[in-house]
Amino acid sequence: xxxxxxxxxxxxxxxxxxxxxxxxxxxxxxxxxxxxxxxxxxxxxxxxxxxxxxxxxxxxxxxxxxxxxxxxxxxxxxxxxxxxxxxxxxxxxxxxxxxxxxxxxxxxxxxxxxxxxxxxxxxxxxxxxxxxxxxxxxxxxxxxxxxxxxxxxxxxxxxxxxxxxxxxxxxxxxxxxxxxx
Amino acid sequence: xxxxxxxxxxxxxxxxxxxxxxxxxxxxxxxxxxxxxxxxxxxxxxxxxxxxxxxxxxxxxxxxxxxxxxxxxxxxxxxxxxxxxxxxxxxxxxxxxxxxxxxxxxxxxxxxxxxxxxxxxxxxxxxxxxxxxxxxxxxxxxxxxxxxxxxxxxxxxxxxxxxxxxxxxxxxxxxxxxxxxxxxxxxxxxxxxxxxxxxxxxxxxxxxxxxxxxxxxxxxxxxxxxxxxxxxxxxxxxxxxxxxxxxxxxxxxxxxxxxxxxxxxxxxxxxxxxxxxxxxxxxxxxxxxxxxxxxxxxxxxxxxxxxxxxxxxxxxxxxxxxxxxxxxxxxxxxxxxxxxxxxxxxxxxxxxxxxxxxxxxxxxxxxxxxxxxxxxxxxxxxxxxxxxxxxxxxxxxxxxx
Numbered sequence: 001x002x003x004x005x006x007x008x009x010x011x012x013x014x015x016x017x018x019x020x021x022x023x024x025x026x027x028x029x030x031x032x033x034x035x036x037x038x039x040x041x042x043x044x045x046x047x048x049x050x051x052x053x054x055x056x057x058x059x060x061x062x063x064x065x066x067x068x069x070x071x072x073x074x075x076x077x078x079x080x081x082x083x084x085x086x087x088x089x090x091x092x093x094x095x096x097x098x099x100x101x102x103x104x105x106x107x108x109x110x111x112x113x114x115x116x117x118x119x120x121x122x123x124x125x126x127x128x129x130x131x132x133x134x135x136x137x138x139x140x141x142x143x144x145x146x147x148x149x150x151x152x153x154x155x156x157x158x159x160x161x162x163x164x165x166x167x168x169x170x171x172x173x174x175x176x177x178x179x180x181x
Numbered sequence: 182x183x184x185x186x187x188x189x190x191x192x193x194x195x196x197x198x199x200x201x202x203x204x205x206x207x208x209x210x211x212x213x214x215x216x217x218x219x220x221x222x223x224x225x226x227x228x229x230x231x232x233x234x235x236x237x238x239x240x241x242x243x244x245x246x247x248x249x250x251x252x253x254x255x256x257x258x259x260x261x262x263x264x265x266x267x268x269x270x271x272x273x274x275x276x277x278x279x280x281x282x283x284x285x286x287x288x289x290x291x292x293x294x295x296x297x298x299x300x301x302x303x304x305x306x307x308x309x310x311x312x313x314x315x316x317x318x319x320x321x322x323x324x325x326x327x328x329x330x331x332x333x334x335x336x337x338x339x340x341x342x343x344x345x346x347x348x349x350x351x352x353x354x355x356x357x358x359x360x361x362x363x364x365x366x367x368x369x370x371x372x373x374x375x376x377x378x379x380x381x382x383x384x385x386x387x388x389x390x391x392x393x394x395x396x397x398x399x400x401x402x403x404x405x406x407x408x409x410x411x412x413x414x415x416x417x418x419x420x421x422x423x424x425x426x427x428x429x430x431x432x433x434x435x436x437x438x439x440x441x442x443x444x445x446x447x448x449x450x451x452x453x454x455x456x457x458x459x460x461x462x463x464x465x466x467x468x469x470x471x472x473x474x475x476x477x478x479x480x481x482x483x484x485x486x487x488x489x490x491x492x493x494x495x496x497x498x499x500x501x502x503x504x505x506x507x508x509x510x511x512x513x514x515x516x517x518x519x520x521x522x523x524x525x526x527x528x529x530x531x532x533x534x535x536x537x538x539x540x541x542x543x544x545x546x547x548x549x550x551x552x553x554x555x556x557x558x559x560x561x562x563x564x565x566x567x568x569x570x571x572x573x574x575x576x577x578x579x580x581x582x
Contacts, residue, residue: 007328007400014330017212021335103212107273114275122399 005052005133006118012045012141013110020103024096031090035099039082042106043164046075047171048140049113052133052179053121060120067116074109078102086164136178140171183495186443187477187488191470197258204264207457208271211278216338217502218458220286221449222269223279225465227386228379228445229263232256232438239431248479255472262465269458276394277325277403281336283387284321287314288341290383292505294376297498303373306361306424307380308512309519309526310417315509316346317410319565320549323556324406326564334566340504343566345577347517349549352413353541355533358521359419366426366433371493374425375441379500381421388414402555405548432480436488439473448499506569514573 019038026034054068081102088095122130209218236256240249270279288311295307322333322343333343364373391414395407429437446466453459477488519526520534530538541547546554556563563579572578 010328011330017331018335020212100213104210104273107212111273111275119399 003134003138004122004130005137006122006130008134008137008141009045009049009053009118010114012041012137013114016041016045016106016110017103020099020106023090023099028091035085035090039086039164040167042078042082043167044140044143044171046079047168048137048175050075051172051175052136053113053117056125056129056133057117057121060124064120071109071113071117074105074112078105078109081105082164132179136175139174139178143167143170143174184447185495186440186447186470186473187492189470191467191472191474194254194258194471194475197261197468197471199261199265204261204268206265206268206461208269208273209455209458211271211274212335215454216282216285216336216340217289218453218455219270219282220289220502221453221462222266222458223283223286223386224290224379224383225445225449225462226263226267227383228442229259229266230386230389231378231382232259232442233263235434235438239435242431248483251475251479255475258468259472262468265461266465269461275329276397277321277328278331278336280321280391280394281318281325281333283390284314284318285337285341286383287311287387288318288509289502289505290500291380292508293501293503294380296505296508297500298373298376299370300364300373302362303364303377303424305526306420307376308516309521310380310384310420311509312346312512312516313349313352313413313417314346315513316349316352316549317413319343319345320349320406320410320552322566323564324403324552327552327556327559328400328403332564332566337566339566339568342506342509342569343564344572346509346513347519349409349413350542350547351520351538352416353537353547354416354521355537356416356419358523358533359416359423360524361420361423362524363424363426366429366491369426371491372497374437374491375444375497377421377424378437378441379445381418381425384414384417384421388418402548402552406552409548430484432476432484433486433491435476436473436480436491439469439476440492442469443473444496445500447496448501451499452501510569510573513577517574517577 016038019034019041022034023031023038054071058064058068081098085095085098085102088098125133209222211219233256236252236259240252240256243249243252291307291311291314295304295311298304298307318333318337318341325331325333337343364377366374388411391407391411395404395411398404398407443466446462446469450459450462450466453462480486480488518528520530521527522531522534553563562581565579
């Protein structure tokens with residue numbers, strides 16, 4: 001059976017939540033490292049959704065445009081918190097409360113997608129379409145490590161991941177290649 | 182501390198109605214709450230739902246319009262209580278997460294009651310049932326990881342273990358064999374009556390929940406697993422409701438319901454760490470004291486009896502949500518292969534059991550087995566969480582390929 005993009009996205013929501021757990025439970029070096037992976041996965045996930053999912057969901061039914069607008073507004077809110085977090089030391093006492101705010105925003109956004117967007121995508125897309133979208137998402141996912149790379153030093157690792165804007169660009173390229181755009 | 186609800190004054194009924202603002206409770210945080218706070222919420226939702234449905238049934242059998250009006254008034258407040266309690270659950274949680282919490286309730290509530298139950302026949306009924314809920318937790322946990330990439334331990338947090346119980350495929354018994362013998366209302370300890378009512382209400386809520394949320398899933402295996410387990414919940418409700426003496430009058434049953442609500446709100450108030458939730462348990466206890474007083478009044482008037490004749494002189498020790506790893510492991514070791522025959526329990530797969538098994542499975546593996554096969558295929562193994570060690574039953578240990 002071909003992979004289904006909706007199932008993949010749901011699992012990615014779980015992966016994101018797992019990374020939030022990890023950031024909350026660690027400290028020092030380990031927290032910085034887990035937070036990097038979280039930021040990376042969030043960037044990849046949101047970019048892939050913007051490229052693959054939202055355009056499809058937009059045409060699902062009259063009024064879908066409004067639903068997507070709400071999702072984009074949530075994403076914007078999350079991005080604002082995220083940029084504040086990025087400038088902070090992960091052991092700053094203000095880091096954790098801010099992270100929890102981000103977690104709530106991201107969870108809210110994910111559940112809203114699961115309830116109001118995913119069913120429409122499944123209803124209106126054919127199996128082949130869902131499979132192509134899944135492939136695009138897999139390509140995007142390949143650029144995001146969810147597990148740490150043991151033995152790699154911080155400097156190298158950060159260079160490896162790069163700034164968020166670069167991640168977004170790379171993800172977009174990978175997704176567009178598969179989608180044939 | 183002794184607490185006799187018959188001697189306490191509650192909030193007068195005409196001051197119990199809440200505004201929308203008061204009903205608009207702030208939900209708990211699904212990622213940072215005490216798992217047992219969520220369990221207490223789910224339990225009290227089941228208790229309030231039973232209170233409401235019992236009152237409706239009573240009204241439908243009651244020819245006296247004055248009593249009907251009295252029931253309607255209390256019931257309206259109970260509906261508000263149900264709303265305030267169940268709306269503590271967060272919209273952020275998925276249906277499967279809530280399902281796993283329901284099974285955690287079923288395991289730790291039933292295990293505690295089995296431990297505290299004085300009557301050996303009733304105790305056996307709880308011990309038998311708990312191993313099935315325990316298995317449901319394990320099946321849903323594997324489904325949860327497949328669909329949401331999350332481990333059930335992030336919900337139950339090691340308070341409840343996740344591993345096989347009595348395999349779900351063997352829960353499908355002939356309906357005749359699900360009917361137990363009732364306790365004797367004249368001889369049974371008041372505590373036994375509260376236990377039966379509590380477990381019955383919790384299982385009934387679980388049955389209602391699964392039968393309604395199951396089709397919300399799109400994934401075929403999820404839809405199928407909910408169907409299968411929802412049908413087992415029908416068996417559990419039959420099992421537990423038949424423990425209650427059907428000779429209890431409506432008035433007597435009403436008093437038992439209200440007394441039980443006092444008992445549970447009092448218990449949960451005593452152990453609740455979340456101050457916001459604790460305030461709700463306390464408020465509801467004070468409302469229930471008045472509901473109990475009204476029920477006792479009705480019993481005196483219409484049954485011509487004193488409620489003290491059927492109630493304990495004071496509340497029993499608090500019903501507590503706490504880990505039951507040892508209790509469950511002992512039962513896994515000794516009762517995993519039990520089934521029912523008539524109102525009793527046997528080890529062998531008797532003819533009536535086997536016939537139903539053949540009919541319902543139709544020669545194929547049921548969803549509860551297929552969910553495991555799919556999980557193994559996707560993850561190369563099963564999801565289990567066994568902080569207290571390997572499975573006590575050698576045959577239930579995970580086989581590594």
